[in-house]
Amino acid sequence: xxxxxxxxxxxxxxxxxxxxxxxxxxxxxxxxxxxxxxxxxxxxxxxxxxxxxxxxxxxxxxxxxxxxxxxxxxxxxxxxxxxxxxxxxxxxxxxxxxxxxxxxxxx
Amino acid sequence: xxxxxxxxxxxxxxxxxxxxxxxxxxxxxxxxxxxxxxxxxxxxxxxxxxxxxxxxxxxxxxxxxxxxxxxxxxxxxxxxxxxxxxxxxxxxxxxxxxxxxxxxxxxxxxxxxxx
Numbered sequence: 001x002x003x004x005x006x007x008x009x010x011x012x013x014x015x016x017x018x019x020x021x022x023x024x025x026x027x028x029x030x031x032x033x034x035x036x037x038x039x040x041x042x043x044x045x046x047x048x049x050x051x052x053x054x055x056x057x058x059x060x061x062x063x064x065x066x067x068x069x070x071x072x073x074x075x076x077x078x079x080x081x082x083x084x085x086x087x088x089x090x091x092x093x094x095x096x097x098x099x100x101x102x103x104x105x106x107x
Numbered sequence: 108x109x110x111x112x113x114x115x116x117x118x119x120x121x122x123x124x125x126x127x128x129x130x131x132x133x134x135x136x137x138x139x140x141x142x143x144x145x146x147x148x149x150x151x152x153x154x155x156x157x158x159x160x161x162x163x164x165x166x167x168x169x170x171x172x173x174x175x176x177x178x179x180x181x182x183x184x185x186x187x188x189x190x191x192x193x194x195x196x197x198x199x200x201x202x203x204x205x206x207x208x209x210x211x212x213x214x215x216x217x218x219x220x221x222x
Binding site for chain 1: 143150151153156197208210215
């Protein structure tokens, strides 16, 4: 079992660009979560899915953020257009299993 | 709504000394509680969890935590700290009900270990 796999590990892009973060979860788990971590606000839950269905997206900061889980093997978090304040580490998690995160820097 | 408080932002201990990291929670029902550790540049790793039963929970890397309902606490302990324990530690409570399954995290405690 390879664990929760996130890609890319690092991304640097200019503001206004579209950013897509990817998560490949462990098979057999019903829940999947996306978090954002910053120094100022710590770990924030953005959205979570149960059986591929979004259950709670109240943590998504703005309409620029969207997330999908088309099947049990894949989820994406998209930011369009990106802004410098979106710079953070984004984590994908299944219960008690975190990915290593994507460190996002928006210039 | 549930919340988690970690009163200590930063703790420094000497290698070999004992460690206790504090965690207080606010939750209406019986809580499910977790401690995670995060090393720089990495995701969170589960150290231990409490769901029910024995209030003293053993985890990985020699850590343990004690659930005290009367104090709404779930403090993490280790009798002898190693330099490799330097990391950030997060306490979390699970909100589970119906289709809900959400972790609420504390702000974290950064542990520095002096040689």
